[in-house]
Amino acid sequence: MSESDAADDADAESDSGDDARPGREIWIEKYRPQRLDEVYGHDDTVDRLQSYIEGNDLPHLLFAGPAGVGKTTCATAIAREVYGDDWRGNFLELNASDERGIDVVRDRIKNFARASFGGHDYRIIFLDEADSLTDDAQSALRRTMEQFSDNTRFILSCNYSSKIIDPIQSRCAVFRFSPLSDDAVAEQTRDIAETEGIELTDDGLDALVYAANGDMRRAINSLQAAATTGDVVDEDAVYLITSTARPEEIESMVTAAVEGDFTQARSKLDSLLTDTGMAGGDIIDQIHRSVWDFELSDRQAVRLMERVGDADYRITEGANEQVQLEALLASLALDSEE
Numbered sequence: 090m091s092e093s094d095a096a097d098d099a100d101a102e103s104d105s106g107d108d109a110r111p112g113r114e115i116w117i118e119k120y121r122p123q124r125l126d127e128v129y130g131h132d133d134t135v136d137r138l139q140s141y142i143e144g145n146d147l148p149h150l151l152f153a154g155p156a157g158v159g160k161t162t163c164a165t166a167i168a169r170e171v172y173g174d175d176w177r178g179n180f181l182e183l184n185a186s187d188e189r190g191i192d193v194v195r196d197r198i199k200n201f202a203r204a205s206f207g208g209h210d211y212r213i214i215f216l217d218e219a220d221s222l223t224d225d226a227q228s229a230l231r232r233t234m235e236q237f238s239d240n241t242r243f244i245l246s247c248n249y250s251s252k253i254i255d256p257i258q259s260r261c262a263v264f265r266f267s268p269l270s271d272d273a274v275a276e277q278t279r280d281i282a283e284t285e286g287i288e289l290t291d292d293g294l295d296a297l298v299y300a301a302n303g304d305m306r307r308a309i310n311s312l313q314a315a316a317t318t319g320d321v322v323d324e325d326a327v328y329l330i331t332s333t334a335r336p337e338e339i340e341s342m343v344t345a346a347v348e349g350d351f352t353q354a355r356s357k358l359d360s361l362l363t364d365t366g367m368a369g370g371d372i373i374d375q376i377h378r379s380v381w382d383f384e385l386s387d388r389q390a391v392r393l394m395e396r397v398g399d400a401d402y403r404i405t406e407g408a409n410e411q412v413q414l415e416a417l418l419a420s421l422a423l424d425s426e427e
């Protein structure tokens with residue numbers, strides 16, 4: 090297994106949630122906050138959620154935001170706070186993209202909502218990836234929500250709230266989870282390294298934060314994967330394990346193109362794709378994140394953004410990544426001749 094596979098492997102294990110190998114506990118589960126006040130970042134969200142719980146007035150909730158920022162964590166923390174040790178029996182977690190379809194999801198919701206309650210007013214159903222449901226399936230879900238609204242609270246999680254039909258949105262309190270701040274990711278990652286007795290260098294921490302790009306799950310998985318490769322987690326270990334380019338590598342490729350040296354820019358691109366093993370889409374993302382940090386004139390930066398947008402769209406539509414990236418660099422090099 091290559092080292093970059095090790096990071097993916099940690100991701101895959103996190104999905105399955107268990108790892109039978111002794112001594113290799115998955116840190117994202119080990120360090121998942123159990124209470125709302127342990128969640129990093131999202132202070133306003135946590136305050137509002139706590140006041141619902143304190144007022145015994147929990148509405149249906151819709152959590153929208155990117156992966157690995159704490160949506161599932163907040164849902165389970167709510168359940169722990171509402172039910173205490175009983176929480177598992179009163180909390181049903183389902184994935185809406187379950188291949189067996191919305192009917193299976195509805196059946197499970199019905200069975201769960203009809204079961205006896207052990208003294209609580211309602212049970213909580215957490216439906217992950219709700220935006221993967223078609224509009225028809227969401228309409229069916231809305232009816233199910235109404236049918237059981239006396240004794241269930243739904244927490245829906247999705248990447249984009251715009252993909253959730255209005256009748257569901259209007260029945261939920263909507264919370265937007267942004268990517269976590271670099272400070273929040275750094276704090277949690279440093280704490281875990283300290284608890285695990287790992288020597289994490291300052292540049293290693295910076296690299297973890299950069300590679301995570303606001304995704305706490307990715308930061309923790311990368312730390313764990315990097316910690317298995319040596320005694321010290323430094324930036325070399327992190328960039329290797331995460332298949333991430335150093336910001337300066339991206340900058341030197343773009344700068345070469347902007348200065349008209351297409352051959353050099355192309356060879357740097359080749360090295361990122363082949364030696365670092367990056368996907369073209371990730372290179373586009375990294376350029377996009379750093380455009381305003383490069384030493385470019387406003388006009389050059391705006392041009393670059395425009396080209397990044399074109400390449401990103403075409404890659405999403407299935408175009409060849411290497412061709413698109415080379416075309417992006419070529420057009421920057423041609424601009425230098427104007």
Ligand SMILES: Nc1ncnc2c1ncn2[C@@H]1O[C@H](COP(=O)(O)OP(=O)(O)OP(=O)(O)O)[C@@H](O)[C@H]1O
Binds near residue numbers: 118
């Ligand atoms: N805000 C946070 N504070 C502390 N830890 C966090 C936070 N967000 C994520 N984590 C860590 O990352 C792991 C994954 O987070 P979580 O399952 O909550 O992500 P998510 O937002 O639900 O993502 P997805 O949409 O992919 O399901 C958690 O187990 C926890 O260890």
